[in-house]
Amino acid sequence: MKALRKQIDKIKPHFEKGGKLEKLHSLFDAIEVLIFVPDRVTSRGSHIRDGVDMKRVMITVWIALIPAMLFGIYNIGLQYYQSINVEAGFWEMVWFGFLKFLPLLLVSYIVGLGIEIIFAQIRGHEVNEGYFVTGLLIPLIVPVDVPLWQLALAVVFAVIIGKEVFGGTGMNILNPALVARAFLFFSYPKWMSGDKVWIANLVNGEGVADTFSGATPLAQAALYETDSMPSVMNMFLGTIPGSVGETSTAAILIGALILIYTGVGSWKIIVSAFAGGLGMGLLLNAFAVNPFMEIPAYQHLIMGGFAFGAVFMATDPVSGSQTETGKWIYGFMIGVLSILIRVLNPAFPEGVFLAILFMNVFAPLIDYYIIQANIRRRLKRATSN
Amino acid sequence: MSKDKEREPLFSSKNLKLLREPLGENNPITVQVLGICSALAVTVKLKPSVVMALSVVVVMAVSNVVVSLFRKTVPPRIRIIFQLVVIAMMVVLVDQVLKAFAFEVSKQLSVFVGLIITNCIIMGRLEAFALANKPWESLLDGIGNAAGYGLILITVGFFREFLGSGTIFGYPVMEKLGIYNIGYENNGFMILPPMALITVGIIIWIQRSRNRDLVDKS
Numbered sequence: 001m002k003a004l005r006k007q008i009d010k011i012k013p014h015f016e017k018g019g020k021l022e023k024l025h026s027l028f029d030a031i032e033v034l035i036f037v038p039d040r041v042t043s044r045g046s047h048i049r050d051g052v053d054m055k056r057v058m059i060t061v062w063i064a065l066i067p068a069m070l071f072g073i074y075n076i077g078l079q080y081y082q083s084i085n086v087e088a089g090f091w092e093m094v095w096f097g098f099l100k101f102l103p104l105l106l107v108s109y110i111v112g113l114g115i116e117i118i119f120a121q122i123r124g125h126e127v128n129e130g131y132f133v134t135g136l137l138i139p140l141i142v143p144v145d146v147p148l149w150q151l152a153l154a155v156v157f158a159v160i161i162g163k164e165v166f167g168g169t170g171m172n173i174l175n176p177a178l179v180a181r182a183f184l185f186f187s188y189p190k191w192m193s194g195d196k197v198w199i200a201n202l203v204n205g206e207g208v209a210d211t212f213s214g215a216t217p218l219a220q221a222a223l224y225e226t227d228s229m230p231s232v233m234n235m236f237l238g239t240i241p242g243s244v245g246e247t248s249t250a251a252i253l254i255g256a257l258i259l260i261y262t263g264v265g266s267w268k269i270i271v272s273a274f275a276g277g278l279g280m281g282l283l284l285n286a287f288a289v290n291p292f293m294e295i296p297a298y299q300h301l302i303m304g305g306f307a308f309g310a311v312f313m314a315t316d317p318v319s320g321s322q323t324e325t326g327k328w329i330y331g332f333m334i335g336v337l338s339i340l341i342r343v344l345n346p347a348f349p350e351g352v353f354l355a356i357l358f359m360n361v362f363a364p365l366i367d368y369y370i371i372q373a374n375i376r377r378r379l380k381r382a383t384s385n
Numbered sequence: 386m387s388k389d390k391e392r393e394p395l396f397s398s399k400n401l402k403l404l405r406e407p408l409g410e411n412n413p414i415t416v417q418v419l420g421i422c423s424a425l426a427v428t429v430k431l432k433p434s435v436v437m438a439l440s441v442v443v444v445m446a447v448s449n450v451v452v453s454l455f456r457k458t459v460p461p462r463i464r465i466i467f468q469l470v471v472i473a474m475m476v477v478l479v480d481q482v483l484k485a486f487a488f489e490v491s492k493q494l495s496v497f498v499g500l501i502i503t504n505c506i507i508m509g510r511l512e513a514f515a516l517a518n519k520p521w522e523s524l525l526d527g528i529g530n531a532a533g534y535g536l537i538l539i540t541v542g543f544f545r546e547f548l549g550s551g552t553i554f555g556y557p558v559m560e561k562l563g564i565y566n567i568g569y570e571n572n573g574f575m576i577l578p579p580m581a582l583i584t585v586g587i588i589i590w591i592q593r594s595r596n597r598d599l600v601d602k603s
Contacts, residue, residue, distance in 0.1 A: 147568060161583060165590060187574035 104139035130169025140245025198241035265315035276335020407533030434542025438535025449527030549575030
């Protein structure tokens with residue numbers, strides 16, 4: 001370690017102002033901070049000393065995502081071997097899934113971090129950890145076979161339009177990962193919906209039995225084929241077709257527990273989103289006129305990307321509501337709107353990402369009214385006696 | 386006016402500025418943020434964008450001159466209704482011409498030709514400029530502002546048609562380049578209205594990062 005430190009200190013002057021490689025300052029800084037804890041300390045004033053910084057928060061979310069990611073990798077292989085009707089061992093499936101998932105992950109990180117570094121250089125910022133979680137979220141919410149150039153384009157769009165135009169990490173109005181998904185969904189619907197894209201290589205259809213359908217449970221429900229939907233257990237465990245990381249409610253719940261236990265994700269948002277979804281499901285059940293509306297309300301929570309969105313997307317502290325009461329309203333509306341769009345709007349097979357983006361836009365408004373109400377209440381208390 | 390005072394040349398630098406400024410640092414769309422609605426609605430393809438731009442140039446130039454000619458005779462209290470009559474007359478004329486000679490484009494533009502009447506840029510320039518200036522300056526101001534509007538419209542239309550449909554003026558550029566064969570696909574998002582807003586936003590962003598004076602002080 002000492003040798004490495006020495007080496008870094010030796011080349012450091014080149015990257016500082018006036019040095020030969022000043023243009024690569026941001027890159028150098030990013031790597032240095034990645035390897036060593038920065039030695040800059042605050043020099044005056046009183047500060048709260050706490051181990052929690054952006055790096056710690058981001059790494060916690062990253063760890064919480066690992067179960068969903070690992071299951072996703074396994075599920076890619078599982079779905080593939082099922083579709084071509086071949087018996088395969090556990091590790092064979094994992095290896096296949098890994099080879100399919102790795103390019104998505106690499107494209108997401110290389111393109112995203114590249115843009116972050118360029119912007120940091122232009123604006124004279126440091127490269128921060130802002131993209132660390134987004135870079136893992138994006139490959140988890142796309143179908144496995146999405147063309148890599150489209151993914152790269154979506155990442156470019158998400159980082160620039162979703163984040164950098166507003167001033168970078170912490171300033172964004174919308175969740176950048178969902179911006180990437182929305183961009184893909186509206187730009188290249190062929191690769192983002194239908195019943196062929198969710199399972200690796202199914203678009204080519206080689207070796208697939210004629211009767212095999214790669215439709216997600218949601219798609220089947222939308223076509224009123226509720227009889228052919230997978231069992232509740234399968235949907236909960238996640239052995240169903242879908243976007244890479246969204247299928248397994250069980251794995252997502254492990255992540256949710258990590259987020260809630262560490263306090264990184266707001267339990268209020270998660271709980272109220274599930275409550276909202278369940279409530280809307282029950283409401284639809286009450287007025288059911290078609291098989292899709294008759295689906296038991298709890299099943300809505302384990303289908304599609306609902307759980308993933310509620311746990312990992314809605315809880316984004318930057319784009320979500322900041323006030324405690326606001327979190328309840330924000331989460332609840334996400335749940336309600338997700339199910340509403342999903343069931344009643346035939347144009348969108350899944351409503352979660354739209355609902356969250358929509359509520360992202362409304363979060364500041366909710367906070368504003370909560371704060372105003374609070375001010376009024378306290379003012380009244382102060383002036384009444 | 387005294388006789389020895391020289392007449393101002395038609396294209397004096399002051400007058401040229403009336404033409405030039407709306408194209409850049411005082412653009413009606415990107416700086417004054419007027420006329421956004423039609424900029425989003427008609428820019429899916431390049432051809433309607435160009436036709437729309439030309440229509441607005443004609444409407445605006447003529448109405449500016451007419452209003453300027455009557456600026457001393459029209460009582461201030463009824464000036465708005467007078468302006469509306471002038472604009473409406475021009476819009477109806479343009480609409481009829483389009484229907485007669487470019488029916489296809491007229492159908493694509495549909496209601497938006499009629500809605501030129503409500504284009505905030507036109508009323509804005511009549512109120513702010515034509516009512517207080519001579520016909521010649523008003524003509525230049527009208528052409529300048531309409532051209533500034535048209536410039537943005539055509540830029541947005543170009544990118545939306547090129548990236549959204551892979552064509553330019555209906556000519557299949559992307560197909561001729563053979564880009565589809567290597568897996569390229571048209572971006573369906575570009576055809577939807579939100580992308581027009583984002584394209585205009587990007588143009589505003591680029592313009593303001595090059596010209597810092599335009600950045601709003603908060």
